Amino acid sequence: MPLTVTTDSGRPFRLTERIGGGAEGEVYAVDDGRALVAKLVPDPPDPDAYRRRLAGLVRQRREPRTVRLLAGSPPRVAWPLVAVHVRHPGGRRIDGYVMPDMRAAFAPFPRLLSPAAVAGGASAVGTGPTWVTALAAARSLAELLAGLHAEGYVVGDLKPENLWADGSGLVGLADVDSWQFTDGAEVFPGRMRSPGYTAPERFGSGAAPPDRASDAFALAVLVHQLLMAGLHPYAGHPGDGTDFRSLDDNVQNGRCRLTDRGSVVLPRSVPPADLLPRRLTALFRAAFGGERPEAAVWAAELTAAAAPERLAVCARNARHVHTVERPWCPWCDQAARGADSYPAGGAAGRT
Amino acid sequence: MSDGAPEGPALSDGWVERQPVVLLLDTSASMARPPDRPRIDELNAALAEWFEGEHTARLRSRVEVCLLTFDSQVRVYDPQRAELVPVAGADPDALFVPLGRLRPPRLVAGGLTRMTEAVEAGLDLAAARHRSLQRQQVMVRRPFLWLLTDGAPSDPEGRPLDARALAPVAQRVRRAEARDACVFQAIGVRGADLALLRVLAPKAALYLDTLGFRSILEVLFQSSDRLGAASEAEETHAHIRQQAENRRLAEELEKML
Numbered sequence: 001m002p003l004t005v006t007t008d009s010g011r012p013f014r015l016t017e018r019i020g021g022g023a024e025g026e027v028y029a030v031d032d033g034r035a036l037v038a039k040l041v042p043d044p045p046d047p048d049a050y051r052r053r054l055a056g057l058v059r060q061r062r063e064p065r066t067v068r069l070l071a072g073s074p075p076r077v078a079w080p081l082v083a084v085h086v087r088h089p090g091g092r093r094i095d096g097y098v099m100p101d102m103r104a105a106f107a108p109f110p111r112l113l114s115p116a117a118v119a120g121g122a123s124a125v126g127t128g129p130t131w132v133t134a135l136a137a138a139r140s141l142a143e144l145l146a147g148l149h150a151e152g153y154v155v156g157d158l159k160p161e162n163l164w165a166d167g168s169g170l171v172g173l174a175d176v177d178s179w180q181f182t183d184g185a186e187v188f189p190g191r192m193r194s195p196g197y198t199a200p201e202r203f204g205s206g207a208a209p210p211d212r213a214s215d216a217f218a219l220a221v222l223v224h225q226l227l228m229a230g231l232h233p234y235a236g237h238p239g240d241g242t243d244f245r246s247l248d249d250n251v252q253n254g255r256c257r258l259t260d261r262g263s264v265v266l267p268r269s270v271p272p273a274d275l276l277p278r279r280l281t282a283l284f285r286a287a288f289g290g291e292r293p294e295a296a297v298w299a300a301e302l303t304a305a306a307a308p309e310r311l312a313v314c315a316r317n318a319r320h321v322h323t324v325e326r327p328w329c330p331w332c333d334q335a336a337r338g339a340d341s342y343p344a345g346g347a348a349g350r351t
Numbered sequence: 352m353s354d355g356a357p358e359g360p361a362l363s364d365g366w367v368e369r370q371p372v373v374l375l376l377d378t379s380a381s382m383a384r385p386p387d388r389p390r391i392d393e394l395n396a397a398l399a400e401w402f403e404g405e406h407t408a409r410l411r412s413r414v415e416v417c418l419l420t421f422d423s424q425v426r427v428y429d430p431q432r433a434e435l436v437p438v439a440g441a442d443p444d445a446l447f448v449p450l451g452r453l454r455p456p457r458l459v460a461g462g463l464t465r466m467t468e469a470v471e472a473g474l475d476l477a478a479a480r481h482r483s484l485q486r487q488q489v490m491v492r493r494p495f496l497w498l499l500t501d502g503a504p505s506d507p508e509g510r511p512l513d514a515r516a517l518a519p520v521a522q523r524v525r526r527a528e529a530r531d532a533c534v535f536q537a538i539g540v541r542g543a544d545l546a547l548l549r550v551l552a553p554k555a556a557l558y559l560d561t562l563g564f565r566s567i568l569e570v571l572f573q574s575s576d577r578l579g580a581a582s583e584a585e586e587t588h589a590h591i592r593q594q595a596e597n598r599r600l601a602e603e604l605e606k607m608l
Binding site: 002003015016017018021024025026028040042043086088089090092094110111113114117160161195196230231232235236237243244245246247265266267269270 | 365366367368407408409412485488489490491492493531569573576593596597598600601603604605606607608
């Protein structure tokens with residue numbers, strides 16, 4: 001007997017294979033003419049609340065604010081289309097939902113964080129990403145986040161594993177069932193947080209729930225990683241000689257190369273900090289040590305930084321694209337120190 | 352489960368957090384049971400499938416693994432020689448292999464269950480590796496120790512150990528967790544003495560009878576990546592329990608696929 005999930009009105013969807021698993025749920029391919037997948041959450045902390053959350057999200061899909069968010073092609077958010085459930089052999093009802101299969105238009109986002117490894121040819125990212133792709137993805141992500149913030153949604157658990165990107169840097173989002181939102185009658189809080197992407201105010205007991213500002217922190221981390229070939233802004237061994245504990249510990253103690261140069265020790269091969277345009281450096285410093293810029297501000301500044309007249313291409317390696325503010329090529333500087341994040345030809349290039 | 356990136360930032364580059372894992376595997380005689388479907392065969396198949404399968408770029412770029420086996424002897428896998436060697440005298444730094452590059456040896460079941468010695472050796476190896484990477488200024492997180500067993504600990508003569516005999520090593524585990532030096536998780540499968548595992552790891556002993564070794568490995572490795580190192584060891588244990596329950600329910604559903 002195949003594994004079939006059904007909607008409340010009895011419509012069946014046949015699942016074919018498991019294609020992924022997250023912290024709370026499992027994702028399966030759906031046997032359907034359209035590109036669909038189903039997520040099942042076997043053991044949510046509060047099954048009734050989870051069912052109400054899914055019903056709320058499915059209803060929200062018809063609301064003008066969500067329609068605006070989902071406009072455009074391909075749709076950039078894997079919004080729940082319909083709630084489904086299945087009876088577990090043990091008797092328990094397991095809930096989930098059917099959503100668009102992001103694999104139809106996008107590739108997993110994490111590959112953008114290791115550009116040196118993404119070769120051309122078979123890759124969905126074309127001839128291999130450059131810093132232009134990184135800027136485009138950063139801008140696309142900031143615009144997407146600004147858009148959903150404007151409509152009253154909070155992502156809460158913004159991290160690479162929930163994101164998708166196509167070869168041009170267009171970014172999409174999945175795992176909508178972990179978002180924080182209200183349908184007017186009930187507030188559905190975001191609970192999830194992920195190591196390395198949690199804003200400092202969200203640690204500890206009695207920590208703040210996610211909000212636009214904590215999303216903006218995760219956005220700044222992701223933009224930094226995109227523009228710095230994967231490097232986390234709080235990466236580094238503590239500069240004061242104490243033991244490293246975690247990126248989260250560095251976040252809580254303000255150990256960040258951009259805001260306090262001596263606070264961390266980093267390998268020589270990391271991308272140099274001076275590859276960032278001045279205005280973006282200022283935004284990062286604000287995000288990690290001052291007044292956090294909102295997603296819309298990032299979107300505007302990244303748009304400006306990505307303008308063709310703001311970019312230069314290295315004479316020695318066409319994949320070395322950098323800001324015109326630097327008369328030298330920062331990626332060649334990095335290569336001279338042992339690692340080329342954008343090797344010519346797209347082959348993996350650790351030297 | 353791969354996310355399609357051929358290689359992440361290389362582990363050796365030191366750009367990302369490093370997560371050492373010591374996997375302590377029971378290879379005593381009971382693992383040769385039942386005769387028609389020995390558990391050791393399932394474990395070997397699961398190890399091969401998990402380590403030779405695809406992993407997310409994130410796991411590949413962060414996790415390094417040391418394989419330790421215990422029966423009448425405690426041995427570790429030496430990746431240079433591609434064989435199990437006595438744990439005494441082995442160089443801890445040479446025993447940890449990036450997740451994607453580990454090619455596990457074929458394990459053979461036989462002998463006693465020298466579990467306490469294995470835990471002591473695992474704690475020593477984990478501590479030595481952690482110290483060495485801290486000295487090299489690598490962004491290393493506290494090591495994880497995961498113990499898989501289908502039995503109960505025995506002394507050198509094969510007599511079962513009782514709770515009192517387990518107390519010293521249990522206390523060492525507890526102290527190490529309390530000062531954030533490691534996180535220890537004990538997983539029992541069919542036949543395991545859960546009561547004794549609970550002495551060893553009061554909040555971190557799980558009996559996963561219905562989950563195959565392959566799923567157990569997946570739950571453990573996936574959970575290694577989902578919690579901040581700031582979380583208490585206890586939070587990690589609760590998370591693994593929850594993940595195992597999720598996987599069990601899903602696996603039973605998937606039988607219908």
